[in-house]
Amino acid sequence: MAKYKGIEVKDGVRQLLPHMPLIEEYREMLQSLQAVWDNLNLLGQLSGTTAEIGQTREAFASLTGELLNNLAEQTLAKREQEMKARSQVVIDILVRNLFERTADIGFLSTDEAIRRFAGDPGEPWTLQQRFREYVRKYSVYEDVVLLDCGGRILARLAPDGANPVIHDAWVHQAVTTTAPYVEAYVHSGLFPERPRSLIYAYRIKSERGETLAVLALCFRFADEMQRIFRGLTTADDPGVMVLLDAGGCVIASSDPWQVPIGAELGVVAGALQRLRFAGRSYLAYASDTKGYQGYRGPGWRGLVLMPVDQAFDIHDDDPLDIPEPALLASVMSGGRAFSAELRAIPEQAEAIQRDLSRAVWNGTVRQGTTSLAVNSAFSKILLREISRVGMSMREVFSRSIGNLQSTVLSSLLADSRFFAALAIDIMDRNLYERANDCRWWALDATIRQLLAEPAAKNRRGGLEQVIGYINSLYTVYDNILVFDNAGEVLAASNPAAAGMVGQRLAEPWVEACLGLGDSQSYAVSEFVPSGLYGERPTYVYLAAVRAPDDARVVGGIAIVFDSAPQFAAMLNDALPHEADGSPVHGSFALFVDDQARVIAASDDRYRPGAQLALAPELLHPAADGCARLIALDGQVMAVGASPSGGYREFKGSDDAYRNAVTALVFIPLGAYDANARPAEPAGEVAMRRSGGSGEVAIREIATFHLGAHWLGLPVAAVIEAIELHGATSLANAPRQVYGAMIYRNETLPIYNLHAALGLPEPGEGSSVRQQVVVVRGDDGKAFGILVDRLGEIMEVAEGDIDDLSNIYVGIASVLASVVKTPPGSGQPMLVLLSVASMSEQLRGSGLAAAVDA
Structure with a gap:
């Protein structure tokens, strides 16, 4: 413990209290009232009027320290939780994105058009057009480059006319590696004006296995980091989010004027710490990635920095809008939201106020029976003043306790909304890739050639070789089907679905797919039970396949999203976790459509297709989401809701596809008692x-x-x-x-x-x-x-x-x-x-x- 302006406080918050203006305000009000109280108590003792109230002085002082300590700790805990969550999302969202890139380079390095050019380089215009077509769909890439094994550029999406030889180490690594890809964040001759670029590379091999060239996908790293930062930045947020490389060097910053790229920061992961940088004191929280399907990225770390002198200025002093008193009273009576120590504070405050009220009441009663008129008049005035000061103290305590409760609950509500936003962001980013995949694979030269030639030798085998390889790289799909203009299935990537070959698809999306106008268009099924997925509900993404000369549509490709495990993983990743890393017991998350039908759930009680009863603001939340306290299945739940906003072009203004989905995250706070009510405060007891x-x-x-x-x-x-x-x-x-x-x-x-x-x-x-x-x-x-x-x-x-x-x-x-x-x-x-x-x-x-x- 330490002393702060006459109040015993815990060491952990002592240095931060001067930066918590709301707590400073409460401290000043309480200490001012206690000074008045001391004077009144002295007058009462001299007159023999208030012998009973002296003992409440120490009780008030003790509770003042306890209340301010807890309010400071909870204010700090709220800020820590916000920083922890954001730093974790900064790195995990990026790692999920980069995982998709490792699959992309594996597939594109087998592209027949690229392979033919690598074996016999010539005029690069046609290949550049193919690169351009690819990047139109996968806008996460800024450049696609084909180099020979010595580093000479053979073709490039954005040629600079120089075609220099690139001596970067990743070129040689791509030729010799035994890994399925090379990931390099380095200064590259491809972009000599930049400090570093993020590149994914792999070798191009001939059909005989001879290495012909190296393909490089250049990721829009700076652009992607700014998108991540913007999605996590709140209004008037003084904090800075950065990405650190394995050596602690800043490689991306949400505010480079405050924390520039290239700065070196020594932080440890998983704990709130104080950091001094560029003459300014910060709170800092760093997180390592949790990884995604075994992929842990380049070894980077997310970090959130909050200037200490502004860290608590954005604290919200407005009371929570909780229309049903039983919800707050139930949460206060038990559960995970409030510890026993926090629950005891309003009880202590009410007990002290009750003792004071009773002492004043008794003193006033005694003065009513005394025969000393002058002393009685003085005593009654004194008792009225004591009562007035007591009421003022109760008001400050009530506000302080209310703010303490609001701080804890608003933190939990903010958590639920944040995790809901995380869940829907993961979903949008994931399905963006699915919409890209079907369109790109429809441009595969082998698929186009075989669909255009019904009499082609080993047509089925050739198709299944291509889509089987694709499915081995992209494990998020249960199956990939290729069908002709009559809707007849010609090939399936999943051997378990081999019996479908030769059958005619009767789903309405077949016609929609075959009627798509260009290579940028795609179709998506409704989220309904499908025979392609064992009568379970899922999305099927489709694109039309055109003949090699683009003159006509010759069929379509349908990719069956493995929705059950994929959505479950997304929702589980968005659940709140305890300090030991386990999900909060009883918490769960849902994806629902605009009719409140369940798309997916992390809890087996909610099956896909089930209808929910949801308040309109949860079913159709504002773009920035919302959070509410509700009663559900005998529990008070903090519920956060966030609507789908799309990602990049997916569901953007130029995308014809629309699908309203909302993510909901439920966090249990305690047993619900419909009859619970907040404590009734003691009334005024002075003489009227x-x-x-x-x-x-x-x-x-x-x-x-x-x-x-x-x-x-x-x-x-x-x-x-x-x-x-x-x-x-x-x-x-x-x-x-x-x-x-x-x-x-x-x-x-x-x-x-x-x-x-x-x-x-x-x-x-x-x-x-x-x-x-x-x-x-x-x-x-x-x-x-x-x-x-x-x-x-x-x-x-x-x-x-x-x-x-x-x-x-x-x-x-x-x-x-x-x-x-x-x-x-x-x-x-x-x-x-x-x-x-x-x-x-x-x-x-x-x-x-x-x-x-």
Whole structure:
């Protein structure tokens, strides 16, 4: 622990507190009120008025430190979680993208047109057109280059006219490697003006296995990183996201003016740390990739930096919009959202406030019975001031606690929305590749030639050799089919589907595919059960195959997406995780269409095709997503929703394909109790003066509450209020007798007003902490009345009190009179109780005799 401006705080947050303006504001308000409190307490002790409230000073001070500590820790934890999630996504989204590139180079290096040119180089124009066609579909590449084994450029998408010899090491590696690809992030002769470029390369071999050339795919690295950064940047975000290479050098930055490319940063992964860079202090969180299907990328690391002096300026002080009180009350009562320590803070605050209210109430009651008029007047003024300061402290505590709760819950809600955005981004990026693949493979020279020649020798074998090799590289497909203009299946890549060859496809997408107008167009099936996928629902992506001379459509290619495991993997990757890396127990994620039908789920309870009941804002969220608290299957859930926005050209403005999908991520926070309610705060307990003239006879009334009912007794009949501790129920006692407790070394019978008036009692688990008002009976013996909370001490004109004895009879005769309220005032009715009636009922029950004995 450390000292910060008079408050004990934990070492971990001591240096950060000056940068947390909201917490500084609360600290200043509380310490200011405590200074006033000290002065009032001193005056109270000198006058003998407030002997009971001195002990609350230390309780307030202790809770102030505990509250501010926890608020600071949760504020820091929220920022840490945001930074951790973003740094993880920076690297994992990139690694997923680069995984696709490793498959692309493997396939394109077998392209027949490229192979023929490599074996007999000539005028490169035709090959450049093919490269251009490829990049129109895979816009993640900025250049495609074919080089001979010595590094001389044979053909290039973007020729510079020089055709220099490239001496980069990756050229030789591509010729000699035993790996399926070469991945190089280096300074390259292909782009001499750049510090480094990301290149995927592999050798081109003849049919006899002779190495002919090297093919290179040049990835739009800078462009892709800016897309990733933009997708993760929020409005007015002072943070910086960077990508580090294996040596800790910055290779991409969301803000190069703040953290430039080439800077070296020494950070460790998996922990929040302080970092000083360029004269500025930062919070830093770095993450290594989790990998994708065994691929872990080039060994890079995602990093988020947050300037310490701005890290907490974007903290949101607005209360959460939670329309149903039971949701927040349920979460506060248990579950993963709030630790036992956090749940105890509002309980401690309410207990301290209840003790203070009771001390002021008792002090005011005592002053109402004193004969020292001058001292009594001073004491009442003092008590009113103490009550006012107490109410101010309660307001600050209430705001602080509310902000603490909002910080925790808004962090969880932000997590759910972030993970939903991650899930849909992964889906869009993945399906972008599928839309590209079908169109590119439809341009394969072998497929086009064999479809154009129905009598070609070994037609089926030739087709299956090509699509079988493709499927071995692109394992996200369950099957690849080639069909002719009549819809008859000519070949299948999956041996298990060999029986389909020769069958005619009757699906509506066959006609849509054969009617596509150009090589940039594609078709996609609805997400419905398909015989191509064992009657399970999936997407089928299609492109028309044209004859080698482009004069006519000769068939189509259909790629059957292996939706079940692929979508499950996407959704599982988007789930929140515990510190040990395991998914949060009970959390799950869904993809749903615009009719709230399940496309895929990480939880087996939600089967594809199932219909969900979803609020409109979750089914059709805004572009930046939304998050809500809901009750589901007996749990309070934080639910984040994010709609599909596409990726690059996929679902873009020029893409005719539209498919509304929403990702939903559910995080359980605790058991739902529809009857749970937040704790009722203690009310004002200071004296409320009568509005009449000084000549009007007045009566002082001590008031209290039972549920929504406002009741009172003459101050002269009240001894004091005490906590309900150690009360014992009595066998065979009437229902209006609650039991008895020890008070001043004597047994005190307790009258149960709830039972006497037919009011429901606070149930088990209720936030109400009942108290006992000790009353002096008409026989001089004390008894207690069970109340829910204390009210004000009222000065009431005698003329405003109406007798009720002629209206109520029997047990209800405990209601003695009512205090009239001005018409239209909106004030509740104050009902006065009969001490004599309650005392008589206790005597009649035999309890008094038992107590005396």
